[in-house]
Amino acid sequence: MSTSTSPNSASPPTSTYLDTSSLRRSWRRGATPPPNLDVVQWAERFRRLSKESSNGGKFITAKVEVARGPMLWATEPGVSKMTLMACTQLLKTTVIENITGRFIHVDPCPILGVLPKDDAAETFSKDRLAPMIRDTKVLLELFGEAKSRDAAATLTHKQFPGGHITLVGANSPTNLAMRPIRLLVCDEIDKYPLSAGGEGPPIDLAEERQAEFKTNSLTVLACSPTVAGRSAIEASYEESDQRKAFVLCPHCPTWQPLEWEQVKFDKDDDGKIIVASARYECIACERPWSEAQRLAALRTIEWRQTRGFTCCGEKQVPEQWAPLAHGVRRALCRCCGTLAVSNDHAGGQASKLYAPKQTIRETVAKFARALRRGPEALRTFFNTQLARTWREGVDAPEWKDVYARRDDYLSGTVSHGALILFGGVDVQKDRLEVSIWGFGRNRERWLVEHRVLTGDTARPAVWSELAALFDETWEHASGAEMAVRDWGIDSSAFTDVVYAFVRSQAGRGNIHAIDGQDSYSNIFLGLGTKDANPRGRKIRRGLKTVRVGVSLAKQELMSCLGLQRPAAGAAFPAGFVHLPRDVSEDGVQQLTAEELVVSLSRGKTRREWVPIGGRRNEWLDCPNYARGLAAMRGWDRWRETQWRTLEDALGIRPQSVAPAIEVVAPAVIAGSLADRNMKRSVRRSVARKGPARW
Numbered sequence: 069m070s071t072s073t074s075p076n077s078a079s080p081p082t083s084t085y086l087d088t089s090s091l092r093r094s095w096r097r098g099a100t101p102p103p104n105l106d107v108v109q110w111a112e113r114f115r116r117l118s119k120e121s122s123n124g125g126k127f128i129t130a131k132v133e134v135a136r137g138p139m140l141w142a143t144e145p146g147v148s149k150m151t152l153m154a155c156t157q158l159l160k161t162t163v164i165e166n167i168t169g170r171f172i173h174v175d176p177c178p179i180l181g182v183l184p185k186d187d188a189a190e191t192f193s194k195d196r197l198a199p200m201i202r203d204t205k206v207l208l209e210l211f212g213e214a215k216s217r218d219a220a221a222t223l224t225h226k227q228f229p230g231g232h233i234t235l236v237g238a239n240s241p242t243n244l245a246m247r248p249i250r251l252l253v254c255d256e257i258d259k260y261p262l263s264a265g266g267e268g269p270p271i272d273l274a275e276e277r278q279a280e281f282k283t284n285s286l287t288v289l290a291c292s293p294t295v296a297g298r299s300a301i302e303a304s305y306e307e308s309d310q311r312k313a314f315v316l317c318p319h320c321p322t323w324q325p326l327e328w329e330q331v332k333f334d335k336d337d338d339g340k341i342i343v344a345s346a347r348y349e350c351i352a353c354e355r356p357w358s359e360a361q362r363l364a365a366l367r368t369i370e371w372r373q374t375r376g377f378t379c380c381g382e383k384q385v386p387e388q389w390a391p392l393a394h395g396v397r398r399a400l401c402r403c404c405g406t407l408a409v410s411n412d413h414a415g416g417q418a419s420k421l422y423a424p425k426q427t428i429r430e431t432v433a434k435f436a437r438a439l440r441r442g443p444e445a446l447r448t449f450f451n452t453q454l455a456r457t458w459r460e461g462v463d464a465p466e467w468k469d470v471y472a473r474r475d476d477y478l479s480g481t482v483s484h485g486a487l488i489l490f491g492g493v494d495v496q497k498d499r500l501e502v503s504i505w506g507f508g509r510n511r512e513r514w515l516v517e518h519r520v521l522t523g524d525t526a527r528p529a530v531w532s533e534l535a536a537l538f539d540e541t542w543e544h545a546s547g548a549e550m551a552v553r554d555w556g557i558d559s560s561a562f563t564d565v566v567y568a569f570v571r572s573q574a575g576r577g578n579i580h581a582i583d584g585q586d587s588y589s590n591i592f593l594g595l596g597t598k599d600a601n602p603r604g605r606k607i608r609r610g611l612k613t614v615r616v617g618v619s620l621a622k623q624e625l626m627s628c629l630g631l632q633r634p635a636a637g638a639a640f641p642a643g644f645v646h647l648p649r650d651v652s653e654d655g656v657q658q659l660t661a662e663e664l665v666v667s668l669s670r671g672k673t674r675r676e677w678v679p680i681g682g683r684r685n686e687w688l689d690c691p692n693y694a695r696g697l698a699a700m701r702g703w704d705r706w707r708e709t710q711w712r713t714l715e716d717a718l719g720i721r722p723q724s725v726a727p728a729i730e731v732v733a734p735a736v737i738a739g740s741l742a743d744r745n746m747k748r749s750v751r752r753s754v755a756r757k758g759p760a761r762w
């Protein structure tokens with residue numbers, strides 16, 4: 069499918085290539101460089117795959133047809149930058165290696181390869197570059213030649229006739245700024261530090277080295293994306309001409325990029341994905357494609373520019389394209405028919421839906437597994453399988469929406485569905501904020517009461533009031549009186565005071581010091597023994613703290629507060645948070661007072677809950693302590709028998725209970741997060757630009 073129109077792509081006699089000794093002679097005479105092949109032609113003629121990465125043998129583009137376009141763009145006239153936002157193990161490495169090999173051999177020049185860190189650069193040299201050189205005869209000849217002359221050849225710096233290749237870590241500014249380069253290849257760019265040793269963004273530093281080669285330099289950026297709005301590869305793709313790989317429906321004449329939204333599957337009665345039902349459906353005729361039909365469709369891929377543009381006074385989304393040339397069909401204005409989108413920056417996105425070796429069912433099985441494992445796994449699925457960014461966490465829902473859908477019960481009473489109570493206490497200098505929460509089936513929970521006990525927490529009075537509260541009971545809708553199963557008091561501030569108080573209540577056996585952790589791994593993180601004597605030595609049989617992943621608990625709560633109230637008579641969605649009719653507006657504002665802010669710090673993603681516009685947020689902390697205690701007692705795993713036992717203990721008859729649906733905790737959150745990410749991607753076309761990192 070080579071469509072190169074370059075006059076230079078005419079094939080030379082093969083003997084020129086195989087007769088390496090004459091080739092060497094010709095370099096010594098400084099003449100006859102190998103003719104200007106494009107990357108596909110070069111790879112199919114010269115490249116030998118290494119045993120390390122495949123079965124070895126000749127490189128055949130048709131085996132990864134989706135990589136053909138990106139390989140051709142490297143010599144597409146006009147292209148000076150290429151961005152590959154791709155899933156893992158599909159085309160990035162192939163394209164990078166073949167571009168590099170082709171330039172070394174055919175169009176030698178100074179080459180710089182940038183990887184996140186120095187050790188990654190060394191690994192790339194050992195695991196990728198060295199095997200490619202060893203197994204690709206023409207390259208071995210070139211480097212063999214170089215070696216004898218250049219004793220200084222190292223793992224990360226190798227010379228060849230007419231150029232050199234240097235591999236550096238994005239963390240070392242001196243290496244980045246070393247010498248002029250023409251071909252710059254940056255891999256795994258989302259893992260780069262924001263600044264290389266305080267001297268600026270690594271890619272900026274590296275691109276400055278290309279100044280000498282302004283007219284014929286090329287930059288290749290590759291990565292699978294990460295977090296929306298913070299992903300360097302996403303920002304770069306959005307600046308590009310946004311190429312997508314179109315394939316033809318086997319049933320109708322519609323060319324389309326393969327999108328996750330068109331992957332359909334059924335669910336069983338428990339809401340679990342039936343992997344065997346997974347299929348791709350045409351966006352136009354909606355008929356399913358068999359796996360064989362998908363594979364057939366993948367044999368003919370047309371990369372097309374999809375970036376919107378303005379021409380002839382009209383805002384347009386590409387609908388017409390020029391014929392295929394250099395691996396791309398460029399967008400045409402529908403009025404005047406001219407090329408409408410610059411190709412200076414070519415960008416391609418490709419997901420596992422283009423992988424011949426991964427079936428749609430396998431992709432959906434991975435999705436189902438990620439859904440079960442929770443948000444982190446789901447993020448990885450979006451990034452590494454779909455080549456899409458992941459929108460982090462959840463925004464706080466609008467407090468007015470939450471307030472509007474409160475329940476009918478009154479504060480201080482326990483609704484029928486709430487069968488066990490937990491209390492969370494937040495400690496401030498001048499008061500204690502106390503929330504009592506009821507937990508029930510279907511992961512639903514109820515705010516029973518929020519109380520503020522005023523008084524200097526350095527003095528005993530307010531603590532006596534709290535101790536008195538421990539003796540209170542709350543009336544269940546059935547008439548039974550309920551005590552709180554466990555109380556948790558935050559010990560992150562005023563630690564000594566809290567420990568002393570908790571120790572004084574040891575006799576009760578259900579008063580705990582909460583140690584809130586900024587963790588997303590679990591809500592209950594186990595018991596800790598933080599208690600120490602004044603010298604810092606641990607006290608044997610000291611007080612145990614309950615370690616709670618408050619960040620995850622907040623994320624879950626926000627997600628659950630965002631759930632809609634069902635129509636009258638319908639069952640509540642799993643995880644629904646019930647609030648009493650007389651809850652205060654201020655209370656609801658506090659419950660929704662924080663939003664998740666994601667930032668990058670030293671190359672690492674940092675997620676932080678930050679108060680919105682200076683709202684108070686004590687209400688928001690209390691439910692997370694109660695939630696941690698519920699997790700500690702096993703709420704997340706309880707089945708119908710446990711609920712029956714609780715009802716028996718209360719002496720109440722179960723309401724006509726619908727058969728309990730097993731809902732795994734992370735699935736509730738993950739499901740709603742997945743939905744949000746889908747919705748976002750539908751809206752994507754309305755170009756939302758993340759802050760660029762360079």
Ligand SMILES: [Zn+2]
Nearest residue numbers: 317320350353
């Ligand atoms: Zn169709």
Ligand SMILES: [Zn+2]
Nearest residue numbers: 379380401404
């Ligand atoms: Zn026009």
